[in-house]
Amino acid sequence: MLRIVDELAGPGPLRVCAHAPADGDAGTGLRVLLIADVLARVVELRGRAVLLGWTGPAYSAATTGLRPADAEGDPESIAESLGGPPGVHLTSGTYERATTACLRVGEAELPPLDGLDPLAVRMLLLGHPYEEPVVATADGIDEAAGTLSRWRRAVAHGAAHPSKPIPADLKATARTALESRLxxxxxxxxxxxxxxxxxxxxxxxxxxxxxxxxxxxxxxxxEVGTV
Structure with a gap:
């Protein structure tokens, strides 16, 4: 089976275009952009630069940990701004204009997010395979927020200890999971x-x-340095 990052290998930057749905489906739109963000991070971890374009409604990058887009607008203007056509498209539906790789992202139904931790929303969405639909609840997001808080305290605690190498088996397992299918x-x-x-x-x-x-x-x- 060809791995995602192998299929996207090549010279120069990888151009990615994320197509958020234009029908007001904010949860699904956010998830499409989130998976584009993850894809960019995985490819960059392999040493290849990524240029990211968004079509559809704009979303707040700062609050959800999304990297800002390098270009926004329609596909033609994005291709011009990025210096060439995208090598991969991400969409929640069928994108008939795609002539290159296309990842289809499952729909996401989110509750009202007022008062909820946006990075907990990110964590909850990342806890599901990207192609499967997700129905998130406020309780589920609160549970993710609790896990985030606990992990941050554990990381801060670990930072006070002598550094040790990442176990090779853990690193290999994680890289395989990310590079095979995000x-x-x-x-x-x-x-x-x-x-x-x-x-x-x-x-x-x-x-x-x-x-x-x-x-x-x-x-x-x-929280490193605070405990």
Whole structure:
């Protein structure tokens, strides 16, 4: 089976275009942009630059951990701004104009987000395979927020210990999951198991959480130096 990042390998920057639905489906639109953000992070972890374009409604990048778009507008203006046509499109439906790779992202139904932690929303969405639909609840988002808080305290605790290398098997497992199918849900499960693994030194836990957060974008190192 050809892995996602292998299919997108090539010279120069990878141009990505995320098509948020224009019908007011804010949850699905946010999820499309989130998966584009994750794809960009995984490709950049492999050493290739990424240029990102968005079509459809704009979303707040700052509050949800999304990287800002390099270009916004219609596909033609995005291709002109990015210096060439996108090498991959992300959409919640069928994008008939795609002549290159296209990832279809499942719909996401979100509750009203007022008063909820946007990075907990990000974590909840990342806990599901990107192609499957998600129905999120306020209770589920609150539970994700609790996990985030606990992990940040654990990372801050680990930062106070001598640094140790990331266990090779954990790194290989996480990279395979991400590079094969953007399986952030598997990475989150790996971190959940790692949190309580007595055989892994605290310094290695810190390095693993920090490294994988480069893709997850959950600000897991936020509390380092505060405990």
């Amino acid at each position: 399986d952030t849900a598997a990475v989150l499960r790996l971190l959940g198991d790692l949190e309580t693994a007595p055989e892994v030194p605290e310094g290695a836990k810190f390095e693993t959480f920090s490294y994988l957060d480069r893709v997850l974008g959950l600000e897991l190192v936020r």
